[in-house]
Amino acid sequence: MxxxxxxxxxxxxxxxxVLLLWSLIYFLLQMKEIHDxxxxxxxxxxxxxxxxxxxxxxxxxxxxxxxxxxxxxxxxPFEEAEHFKEFFSTERLYFETELEEEEVRMLITAFYCExxxxxxxxxxxxxxxxxxxxxxxxxxxxxxxxxxxxxxxIIVGKRIIHRTNKPFYDLLHKLQAFRLDSAKIFxxxxxxxxxxxxxxxxxxxxxxxxxxxxxxxxxxxxxxSHELQTPVAIAIMKLETLMNEGxxxxxxxxxxxxxxxxxxxxxxxxNNLLLISKIKNNQYSDMESVDLKSxxxxxLAIYEELLQYKEIEVKVETFExxxxxxxxxxxxxxxxxxxKNAIAHNRQGGDIAIAFRAGSLTIxxxxxPLPPNKNIFDRYVANAQSSKSSGLGLSIVKTIADLYxxxxxxxxxxxxxxxxxxxxx
Amino acid sequence: xxxxxxxxxxxxxxxxxxxxxKCSVMKILVIEDEFVLLKAIEAFLLSENFLVxxxxxxxxxxxxxxMYDYDCILLDIALPGGDGLKIxxxxxxxxxxxxxxxxxxxxxLEDKITGLDLGADDYLTKPFHLAELYARxxxxxRRKQHDGKQAVSLGNLTIDFVQREAAVNSKSLKLNRKEFDxxxxxxxxxxxxxxxxxxxxxxxxxxIDAADNFDFIYAQVKNLRKKLKENFSDVQLExxxxxxxxxxxxxx
Numbered sequence: 269m270x271x272x273x274x275x276x277x278x279x280x281x282x283x284x285x286v287l288l289l290w291s292l293i294y295f296l297l298q299m300k301e302i303h304d305x306x307x308x309x310x311x312x313x314x315x316x317x318x319x320x321x322x323x324x325x326x327x328x329x330x331x332x333x334x335x336x337x338x339x340x341x342x343x344x345p346f347e348e349a350e351h352f353k354e355f356f357s358t359e360r361l362y363f364e365t366e367l368e369e370e371e372v373r374m375l376i377t378a379f380y381c382e383x384x385x386x387x388x389x390x391x392x393x394x395x396x397x398x399x400x401x402x403x404x405x406x407x408x409x410x411x412x413x414x415x416x417x418x419x420x421x422i423i424v425g426k427r428i429i430h431r432t433n434k435p436f437y438d439l440l441h442k443l444q445a446f447r448l449d450s451a452k453i454f455x456x457x458x459x460x461x462x463x464x465x466x467x468x469x470x471x472x473x474x475x476x477x478x479x480x481x482x483x484x485x486x487x488x489x490x491x492x493s494h495e496l497q498t499p500v501a502i503a504i505m506k507l508e509t510l511m512n513e514g515x516x517x518x519x520x521x522x523x524x525x526x527x528x529x530x531x532x533x534x535x536x537x538x539n540n541l542l543l544i545s546k547i548k549n550n551q552y553s554d555m556e557s558v559d560l561k562s563x564x565x566x567x568l569a570i571y572e573e574l575l576q577y578k579e580i581e582v583k584v585e586t587f588e589x590x591x592x593x594x595x596x597x598x599x600x601x602x603x604x605x606x607x608k609n610a611i612a613h614n615r616q617g618g619d620i621a622i623a624f625r626a627g628s629l630t631i632x633x634x635x636x637p638l639p640p641n642k643n644i645f646d647r648y649v650a651n652a653q654s655s656k657s658s659g660l661g662l663s664i665v666k667t668i669a670d671l672y673x674x675x676x677x678x679x680x681x682x683x684x685x686x687x688x689x690x691x692x693x
Numbered sequence: 694x695x696x697x698x699x700x701x702x703x704x705x706x707x708x709x710x711x712x713x714x715k716c717s718v719m720k721i722l723v724i725e726d727e728f729v730l731l732k733a734i735e736a737f738l739l740s741e742n743f744l745v746x747x748x749x750x751x752x753x754x755x756x757x758x759x760m761y762d763y764d765c766i767l768l769d770i771a772l773p774g775g776d777g778l779k780i781x782x783x784x785x786x787x788x789x790x791x792x793x794x795x796x797x798x799x800x801x802l803e804d805k806i807t808g809l810d811l812g813a814d815d816y817l818t819k820p821f822h823l824a825e826l827y828a829r830x831x832x833x834x835r836r837k838q839h840d841g842k843q844a845v846s847l848g849n850l851t852i853d854f855v856q857r858e859a860a861v862n863s864k865s866l867k868l869n870r871k872e873f874d875x876x877x878x879x880x881x882x883x884x885x886x887x888x889x890x891x892x893x894x895x896x897x898x899x900x901i902d903a904a905d906n907f908d909f910i911y912a913q914v915k916n917l918r919k920k921l922k923e924n925f926s927d928v929q930l931e932x933x934x935x936x937x938x939x940x941x942x943x944x945x
Contacts, residue, residue, distance in 0.1 A: 497798035498727050501820030505733045508823050511936065512886050518934040525888065525936035532890040535820050536902060542800060551801070570900050573871055577909045597802065604900060612902075 272429050280422055287417060291410045298406060302399050303373070307356055310375035313338070313392045314354075318379050325383030340391040344378060349387035352378035361393065371396050435459035439471060446475070448482045449548060486545055493542040500538070504531050540660040543601070547667045552595040560590045560603070560689075561624050567603045571611060579617040588626035592691045594672045602668045605661040606631050606687055612661075613685065621684070632686040644678055719764040719834070720744045724754040724780070725796070726772050734767065737823050751775030755783055758791070765792040765830055768813070770804060778804065781811035792833040796821070822891035824882045831881050845880075847942055848927025852880065861924040871896050872917045879930065879940040888937040914938055 317339065321327045332341055344352075354377030360369045374393035381388055438457040446454065453475050456468040507528050511521060546552070568575070568582060575582060592599065610620050610633035618634040638644065645666040669676045675690040721743045725731040728749070735745045746763070748754040751774035758766065758780055770777030781793065793813040797804060800818040808816055814833045817826060844853040849862045857873050859866045868876060874896045879887060893901060893910050901909070918930040931939045 494798045497819040498730055501798075502727070502729050502733055504820050505730070505737070505823050508886075508888060508891070509733070509737060511888070521934040521936040525934075528888050528890055531820075532894075539800060539818075539899070546801075551803070573869070573913065574901065574906065574909055577912055608900070608902075 272426060275429055276422060276425055279425060280418060283421055284418055287414050291414060295410060299403060306373045306394060309394060310392050314375055314377055314390060317390065321381050322383065328381055328388060338392055338394060342389050344387050344389045346387050349378045435464040439468060448478060486548060489541055490545040493538045496538050500531055500535050504528060540664060544664055544667050547671060552598050554595055555593055556596055558592050558594055558596055558599040560592060560629050561586060563599055564603055564622065567607050571607055574611060578611060578614065580611060580614055580620055582620045585623040587624060590624055590627055590629050590691055598668045602665050605665045609661050627691045629689040630686055632684045634683055635685050637680050718744050722746045722748065722757055722763040722766045724748040725769040726750060754780050758784055759787060759789065763791050765833060768793055768795050770795055770797050778807055778811060781808060781813060785812050792837050794829055794833060824885060824887050824891045825895055828878055828881045850926045850928045861926045864924060866920045866924060871913055875917055883940050883942060886933050886937045886939050892938060
């Protein structure tokens with residue numbers, strides 16, 4: 269869930285809940301107030317009526333005769349009047365004037381009329397129709413307020429949150445696009461919010477440290493490889509001089525030969541590490557359009573004898589000629605390593621199938637499947653069968669591919685190891 | 694005992710005869726700051742009867758280069774006191790030319806191009822085999838020889854560098870590319886033990902990991918040896934205890 273929605277939903281829920289509660293309380297209070305007002309009016313009316321009835325003995329009789337709209341009066345015996353307790357009720361009454369039933373609030377009480385010495389039951393009432401209308405209107409207004417407030421809150425809230433968080437989203441986008449090897453930190457957006465300033469500063473500091481560590485590591489590999497070259501050179505030279513002395517026994521010669529071949533491996537490894545760090549350090553910057561088909565022909569020519577020796581048959585299919593903009597030397601190294609890999613992990617008398625398509629090149633070689641769950645482009649993932657290879661060949665291929673955003677895929681299908689080079693158009 | 698045949702160590706004179714190089718003593722300047730490496734190269738070159746001068750930093754390097762003439766200069770470009778490439782610049786500006794081979798731990802294409810632009814003749818990346826260094830020196834010296842022959846002969850074996858052909862008693866050995874390269878490398882380093890690695894690297898460069906493909910290299914060498922033997926060449930290819938190969942010149 270997006271941060272903005274997360275915040276808005278929670279805030280809106282709270283707002284709506286508070287509004288609802290407040291409206292409810294407000295509404296109930298208002299209702300009570302209206303009813304209280306009504307009841308108060310009825311009580312006053314009663315008071316007035318009783319006063320008038322006591323002052324004038326004919327008042328009740330006159331009233332009974334004319335039957336006014338808001339009081340009903342009837343005589344009751346003393347026994348009933350003695351224990352009568354006055355009460356309010358809400359009832360429906362038929363009004364002749366309106367020709368319909370209306371809801372009324374009614375006060376029912378009993379009193380003693382002194383001038384004529386009789387007991388009466390008094391019902392005074394008032395129509396609540398208008399009050400109901402008032403309540404309805406109030407409810408409508410409340411709901412409207414409620415809806416408008418919520419909508420305005422969500423819209424305005426969304427904009428405010430979005431605006432306030434702009435530096436945050438900005439940073440997020442820039443961080444997503446950031447690559448450690450680009451070695452250049454992006455510009456941070458200006459913000460007046462203290463926390464975002466802190467965030468920007470912290471991220472900048474962190475990136476600077478990381479870039480520093482990354483560069484240092486790159487340089488370390490390059491420097492270490494460089495520094496190792498000279499001692500290895502000396503060792504190889506000394507051993508070769510020793511071997512040429514002519515006074516050594518066969519066993520001694522073979523021992524020395526083993527040492528030399530180990531040193532050679534070290535040298536190859538070193539060279540490959542150097543190559544990788546040079547590629548990563550962008551030391552191959554010249555770009556040109558490379559025709560991968562004719563380049564592949566050159567590469568195959570280099571391995572012609574080895575292919576013959578291993579009796580490997582190469583089948584080339586051309587649907588279209590892929591052309592890639594990249595450094596020509598790196599293109600050569602990439603194809604050469606792929607071919608070398610296809611030969612090294614092939615069996616005697618095996619096959620290599622190469623296919624050129626528009627924007628892609630596949631190199632497949634026959635061979636036994638690899639153990640699963642291995643990323644063959646990782647450094648030092650060498651097959652057990654050829655423990656002597658440096659294990660860096662495919663890693664170099666991947667490094668070059670990454671540099672030019674070329675996609676390299678690998679899969680195994682019915683006896684074929686397939687490498688697919690997809691060139692971005 | 695074989696009295697009729699004897700192995701002879703190729704002497705300087707013999708080498709000069711083979712490669713038609715001037716027979717006066719060749720003077721080589723080695724500019725290299727790594728002392729042990731310098732000593733190793735010096736010892737090797739001395740054993741090949743070169744006259745060796747040494748410089749271990751930029752200043753003494755420039756001084757020697759500008760003051761004396763050398764037949765060949767081995768130049769390490771990472772020197773204390775300055776960039777070795779600057780020495781080349783100095784030489785170029787002073788109109789000095791020498792047969793310069795850059796030796797560098799940096800396998801840098803840029804350095805290589807700049808170096809060659811500045812008048813260097815070759816670029817050798819550390820670590821290298823002595824046999825390789827020797828072959829490069831010889832190649833440079835031969836190239837600079839104005840009257841240099843494009844063919845050499847040793848006993849009944851003739852090698853034509855232009856046609857890239859080898860023949861015994863005028864009968865072509867029909868060598869393929871790689872076999873010719875091998876023979877070329879071996880004959881330059883005649884009578885010296887060449888390790889499998891040095892040979893593989895010279896002929897195949899980075900393209901074949903020697904350790905992975907010894908059988909293949911062995912097969913290639915075997916073919917070359919067979920061709921030499923079948924044609925009764927005076928020069929024979931020997932396998933030395935499986936550690937390396939040696940081209941031997943046998944006189945009757």
